[in-house]
Amino acid sequence: MNSAPAKSPTPKPLALIAELTHRCPLHCVYCSNPLELTRREDELSTEVWSRIFREAAAAGVLQIDFTGGEPLARPDLSELVRSARAAGLYVNLITSGLPLDEARLDSLITAGLDHIQLSFQGAREETANEISGSKTHAQKLRVLDWLKSRRVALTLNFVIHRRNIDQLPGMMALGESSSATRIEFANVQYYGWAFQNRENLLPSREQLDRSLEFLKRSEERLRGKIHVEFVVPDYYAKYPKACMGGWARKFLLVTPEGDALPCHAAKILPGLRFENLKDRSLGEIWENSEAFRKFRGEEWLPEPCQSCDRRDRDFGGCRCQAFLLTGEATATDPVCSLAPERSRVDAIVKAANAPASPSLVQPEWIYRPNPA
Amino acid sequence: MSTPDLHSRPRLAVGCRLNEKNQSFRMLLMPEKALRLSGPSLEIVERCDGTRTVQEIVADLQKIYSKAEPEKVKADILSYLARLRDDRAIDFDAEKADRSASPT
Numbered sequence: 119m120n121s122a123p124a125k126s127p128t129p130k131p132l133a134l135i136a137e138l139t140h141r142c143p144l145h146c147v148y149c150s151n152p153l154e155l156t157r158r159e160d161e162l163s164t165e166v167w168s169r170i171f172r173e174a175a176a177a178g179v180l181q182i183d184f185t186g187g188e189p190l191a192r193p194d195l196s197e198l199v200r201s202a203r204a205a206g207l208y209v210n211l212i213t214s215g216l217p218l219d220e221a222r223l224d225s226l227i228t229a230g231l232d233h234i235q236l237s238f239q240g241a242r243e244e245t246a247n248e249i250s251g252s253k254t255h256a257q258k259l260r261v262l263d264w265l266k267s268r269r270v271a272l273t274l275n276f277v278i279h280r281r282n283i284d285q286l287p288g289m290m291a292l293g294e295s296s297s298a299t300r301i302e303f304a305n306v307q308y309y310g311w312a313f314q315n316r317e318n319l320l321p322s323r324e325q326l327d328r329s330l331e332f333l334k335r336s337e338e339r340l341r342g343k344i345h346v347e348f349v350v351p352d353y354y355a356k357y358p359k360a361c362m363g364g365w366a367r368k369f370l371l372v373t374p375e376g377d378a379l380p381c382h383a384a385k386i387l388p389g390l391r392f393e394n395l396k397d398r399s400l401g402e403i404w405e406n407s408e409a410f411r412k413f414r415g416e417e418w419l420p421e422p423c424q425s426c427d428r429r430d431r432d433f434g435g436c437r438c439q440a441f442l443l444t445g446e447a448t449a450t451d452p453v454c455s456l457a458p459e460r461s462r463v464d465a466i467v468k469a470a471n472a473p474a475s476p477s478l479v480q481p482e483w484i485y486r487p488n489p490a
Numbered sequence: 491m492s493t494p495d496l497h498s499r500p501r502l503a504v505g506c507r508l509n510e511k512n513q514s515f516r517m518l519l520m521p522e523k524a525l526r527l528s529g530p531s532l533e534i535v536e537r538c539d540g541t542r543t544v545q546e547i548v549a550d551l552q553k554i555y556s557k558a559e560p561e562k563v564k565a566d567i568l569s570y571l572a573r574l575r576d577d578r579a580i581d582f583d584a585e586k587a588d589r590s591a592s593p594t
Binding site: 132180181206208210232233235269270271272273299300341342344345 | 492503513517519520521522524575576577578
């Protein structure tokens with residue numbers, strides 16, 4: 119046994135986030151994909167993905183999230199669903215609903231798809247299309263209709279921000295008219311493209327309070343029928359989120375070209391070397407790769423986290439957020455009210471609550487492009 | 491949180507299923523969540539198949555756990571089923587009829 123100070127065994131990964139492709143028919147201004155997108159010719163083959171699913175299940179993974187980009191851009195998606203189910207995984211598809219028709223939907227369900235998470239950019243066509251930089255809202259409504267007569271679990275996901283947070287009642291009504299048993303209202307988290315567009319996306323304190331009140335009432339009303347989930351913008355929080363449930367503690371993300379990461383944004387962190395699943399098995403990377411070990415556990419924590427009672431709840435917050443806002447990946451997440459650098463977040467929040475500047479009335483969006 | 495009707499028949503909701511028996515733990519897999527099951531929780535969930543009433547599940551478990559106070563077993567089962575329903579892991583026949591009848 120190890121005689122070094124109390125070292126807990128490596129936790130098992132619970133979920134695998136498989137970014138099958140970065141191609142997408144939408145161009146959402148808050149996309150969580152990296153600024154540098156993977157090209158189609160570099161995407162992993164069906165066979166390599168299938169091996170990764172088996173290795174994931176062997177390492178303890180229970181659930182796989184197929185995401186992207188848009189996973190439906192992969193013509194082999196039904197085959198991937200089938201091999202993930204065969205590996206013993208619970209299969210979730212995170213999708214915009216394009217490109218999809220009823221025959222393809224049936225083929226995915228027959229292949230063993232357990233759950234669909236369908237994303238919406240709003241309740242109104244005009245604003246939804248503006249945010250996604252595409253005319254896609256009407257198709258999503260068609261998909262909702264198809265799902266009513268099919269046996270697959272459905273979550274509706276609304277991404278919430280300054281420009282649509284006042285439309286929550288319309289979104290809730292849309293969710294209630296569907297076959298969804300879960301509705302998520304997820305405020306934008308500021309990484310990737312969202313960080314670029316932040317000043318046009320962060321809601322005001324008043325907007326946030328109003329939305330929380332509405333959601334609390336809805337949650338009560340829908341209890342036992344629809345589970346309502348809400349993710350707050352953490353710039354308004356007192357303590358940071360346990361990002362990804364802690365670095366390399368629960369989730370493993372695989373990029374379209376096979377790089378294994380602890381989270382969507384990790385590649386922005388300087389000095390970390392990420393290994394590729396074409397070269398090494400998932401179990402080995404999870405357990406031993408330098409990038410996964412770097413911020414796992416509590417040993418690396420700075421003060422005030424190191425002596426904080428909350429350190430085993432939030433693990434110092436998010437490494438990517440710390441880096442984006444302070445330039446230091448090892449800093450306490452500055453959204454924490456105890457963080458030495460909290461003033462940076464306060465300044466951003468203050469600007470979001472100032473009387474609207476002309477740029478906020480008519481935003482100039484930076485749209486996410488498509489990879490080559 | 492309302493108490494489940496003793497005559498309704500609970501069954502796993504769409505998108506909720508038990509993992510394979512050959513795994514090291516029995517888990518209830520569901521959207522964005524997994525519950526580890528053992529002992530009474532597994533006995534209950536295995537019986538949520540749409541054929542047994544809540545009353546029948548209670549009677550089964552009272553037999554299996556015959557050393558426990560029967561009323562306590564019943565109360566525990568009812569509160570566990572209500573929790574599973576609020577997690578949207580199970581549906582009851584009666585409730586499903588309610589929902590499809592409500593205006594959409």
